[in-house]
Amino acid sequence: MRTAYTSDQIRAAEAALMATLPEGTLMERAAAGLAAVCARTLGGTAGRVYGTRVVLLVGGGDNGGDALYAGARLAARGARVDAVLAGSRVHSAGLAALRRAGGRVLDGRFERVRALAGAADLVVDGLVGIGGTGALREPYATLARITAGADCPVVAVDVPSGVDADDGRVEGEAVRADVTVAFGALKAGLLVDPGAGYAGRLEPVGIGLEPYLPDAGVAALTAGDVALLLPRPDARSDKYRRGVVGIVAGSRRYTGAAVLCVGGAVRGGAGMVRYAGTAEPVAGVRARWPEAVVTELAPGEGVGGVGRVQAWVLGPGLGTDADAFAVARSVLAGDLPVLVDADGLTLLAEDRSLLRRDAPTLLTPHAGELSRLLGVDRARIEERRLEHVRRAAAELGATVLLKGSTTLVAQEGRPVRVNPTGSPWLATGGTGDVLAGLAGALLAAGLDCYDAASCAAYLHGVAGQDGPLAAGDVAEALPGAVRRVLNGLRHEDGAARLEG
Numbered sequence: 001m002r003t004a005y006t007s008d009q010i011r012a013a014e015a016a017l018m019a020t021l022p023e024g025t026l027m028e029r030a031a032a033g034l035a036a037v038c039a040r041t042l043g044g045t046a047g048r049v050y051g052t053r054v055v056l057l058v059g060g061g062d063n064g065g066d067a068l069y070a071g072a073r074l075a076a077r078g079a080r081v082d083a084v085l086a087g088s089r090v091h092s093a094g095l096a097a098l099r100r101a102g103g104r105v106l107d108g109r110f111e112r113v114r115a116l117a118g119a120a121d122l123v124v125d126g127l128v129g130i131g132g133t134g135a136l137r138e139p140y141a142t143l144a145r146i147t148a149g150a151d152c153p154v155v156a157v158d159v160p161s162g163v164d165a166d167d168g169r170v171e172g173e174a175v176r177a178d179v180t181v182a183f184g185a186l187k188a189g190l191l192v193d194p195g196a197g198y199a200g201r202l203e204p205v206g207i208g209l210e211p212y213l214p215d216a217g218v219a220a221l222t223a224g225d226v227a228l229l230l231p232r233p234d235a236r237s238d239k240y241r242r243g244v245v246g247i248v249a250g251s252r253r254y255t256g257a258a259v260l261c262v263g264g265a266v267r268g269g270a271g272m273v274r275y276a277g278t279a280e281p282v283a284g285v286r287a288r289w290p291e292a293v294v295t296e297l298a299p300g301e302g303v304g305g306v307g308r309v310q311a312w313v314l315g316p317g318l319g320t321d322a323d324a325f326a327v328a329r330s331v332l333a334g335d336l337p338v339l340v341d342a343d344g345l346t347l348l349a350e351d352r353s354l355l356r357r358d359a360p361t362l363l364t365p366h367a368g369e370l371s372r373l374l375g376v377d378r379a380r381i382e383e384r385r386l387e388h389v390r391r392a393a394a395e396l397g398a399t400v401l402l403k404g405s406t407t408l409v410a411q412e413g414r415p416v417r418v419n420p421t422g423s424p425w426l427a428t429g430g431t432g433d434v435l436a437g438l439a440g441a442l443l444a445a446g447l448d449c450y451d452a453a454s455c456a457a458y459l460h461g462v463a464g465q466d467g468p469l470a471a472g473d474v475a476e477a478l479p480g481a482v483r484r485v486l487n488g489l490r491h492e493d494g495a496a497r498l499e500g
């Protein structure tokens with residue numbers, strides 16, 4: 001599990017650790033780790049450090065200090081290091097160390113910096129770290145823009161300057177890094193888009209902060225975590241033990257949503273799928289998924305006669321008329337876990353009392369649906385995804401999976417999980433229906449809402465890694481995605497035991 005923290009949590013841990021160490025030790029450790037990553041990167045591109053040209057962009061705080069001390073280490077190994085100071089304030093001890101090592105300090109005249117960056121073997125972004133507030137001001141903003149023109153790797157110190165360390169927000173200019181060297185712990189903003197997109201490859205550098213860090217605010221699942229959570233059939237398994245999921249989806253206008261949702265459950269490993277819907281979607285599901293047990297409902301009829309299930313999926317393509325309300329009410333009135341998606345969420349936004357239930361509920365909105373549920377402008381949700389998914393889980397008393405370029409899973413009192421898989425190819429109609437079916441199958445298999453949502457997002461992302469694709473392709477790719485995750489573990493498991 002990859003955990004991440006807010007700046008406040010890191011500063012508090014830093015202060016506690018610093019109290020036990022001589023002044024400057026943390027910066028020394030940080031600079032050593034940063035220099036090592038820079039040397040490795042140069043080794044990869046220039047095959048050596050000696051004689052390479054390194055440009056440091058240096059802000060007025062400790063982020064700049066880290067860059068200066070790391071630059072001194074690279075200069076000591078024969079690199080030609082030029083530091084560009086972004087302002088009059090600078091970490092004086094770091095500056096002195098660079099000068100002692102033979103580094104040069106240049107003023108920030110932009111065209112000069114542009115020329116330097118254009119000819120460099122490595123650019124180090126030490127403008128702003130966790131001390132950054134708001135959009136980058138000048139001249140930091142222009143210096144950040146100049147890095148985009150560099151024809152070499154850009155290494156960000158701690159956080160790409162211009163990215164909000166706590167929630168990944170980017171207002172105005174920001175450095176787009178190839179590598180981000182994060183000291184002590186990952187910052188939540190490095191895992192959540194847009195910040196995640198600016199960070200490049202993450203290189204955590206330990207500085208001894210771990211014992212002082214509180215429970216993580218944000219975490220990213222790994223393949224190993226998912227494989228440990230996934231249910232695996234064994235000799236005692238039967239379809240009920242593997243989990244029977246009930247799906248209420250589709251309507252005359254949206255028959256495909258039902259077909260795709262059932263597909264996500266069937267291909268996702270459900271013990272059995274009981275699909276219930278009106279005439280048109282029933283015909284579509286019958287034709288495409290012989291595996292599903294199909295019940296045709298009269299308009300507005302409840303699910304009392306559908307048969308035994310262990311969890312429900314409610315909503316994809318269901319419509320939002322009175323009949324949809326009636327069937328939604330009958331599903332949510334039960335004491336089983338229910339996943340609510342798409343039109344089902346619109347119904348909840350119109351009548352929040354439907355959410356007053358003791359049994360577990362998993363909501364799977366995209367930003368538009370969450371904006372209706374919370375009454376908050378969609379753009380604002382996109383800007384502050386972490387904040388709003390947490391608020392939704394608390395306010396709605398449910399587990400919330402917020403879909404998007406980085407999907408988030410929130411449940412009150414637990415770290416927000418960030419899904420590290422997936423690709424923009426998944427931004428096509430119907431993929432959400434497949435995700436709902438898959439998550440429903442995992443709920444029916446006995447995973448709680450938090451784990452079912454996290455594992456479904458992970459597997460759905462693996463299945464949709466390579467595009468172009470249609471939603472149906474994602475369903476077809478699910479068995480392969482599950483195998484890849486489980487096999488990954490099997491290999492790991494064996495090795496660990498052997499080594500242990």
Ligand SMILES: NC(=O)C1=CN([C@@H]2O[C@H](COP(=O)(O)OP(=O)(O)OC[C@H]3O[C@@H](n4cnc5c(N)ncnc54)[C@H](O)[C@@H]3O)[C@@H](O)[C@H]2O)[C@H](O)CC1
Binds near residue numbers: 027030089136140158
């Ligand atoms: N995590 C750790 O344990 C350690 C972290 N270290 C490094 O220290 C920085 C945080 O340093 P701090 O001095 O608090 O702030 P920054 O250097 O990040 O930023 C302050 C600097 O930036 C200017 N500034 C702030 N916002 C803006 C803006 N929007 N536009 C322009 N300029 C801005 C501000 O004026 C200051 O000059 C952390 O990230 C690590 O890199 C320690 O080195 C080791 C321990």
Ligand SMILES: [K+]
Binds near residue numbers: 158160
């Ligand atoms: K930085």
